[in-house]
Amino acid sequence: MIRKSFKMKLYPGMADEYEKRHNQLWDEMKDMIHEYGGHNYSIYLDKETNVLYGYIEVESEERWAASADTPINRKWWDFMADIMETNPDNSPVSVDLYPIFHLD
Numbered sequence: 001m002i003r004k005s006f007k008m009k010l011y012p013g014m015a016d017e018y019e020k021r022h023n024q025l026w027d028e029m030k031d032m033i034h035e036y037g038g039h040n041y042s043i044y045l046d047k048e049t050n051v052l053y054g055y056i057e058v059e060s061e062e063r064w065a066a067s068a069d070t071p072i073n074r075k076w077w078d079f080m081a082d083i084m085e086t087n088p089d090n091s092p093v094s095v096d097l098y099p100i101f102h103l104d
Contacts, residue, residue, distance in 0.1 A: 015045055036067035
């Protein structure tokens with residue numbers, strides 16, 4: 001399993017809405033994440049900065065990258081674009097974090 005971590009940013013005042021939408025995550029989105037090898041997915045919020053920190057374990061970098069082009073993922077990006085920083089295609093502005101320590 002490959003461990004990945006990244007950060008994204010919410011617009012001010014959007015933390016509750018972000019949490020609400022994720023608590024109601026569409027079944028199709030859950031299925032796609034698992035189908036493309038995503039497991040043990042968590043997102044954390046720094047309330048002082050509105051920075052989100054994501055962690056996911058994936059089976060394959062290539063397979064996971066391909067999930068970005070699925071219709072359900074594109075629909076999710078469009079749905080989330082009004083509450084967070086996004087690129088022109090509505091994908092979240094996301095910065096991969098460098099792993100510096102791990103302990104099992």
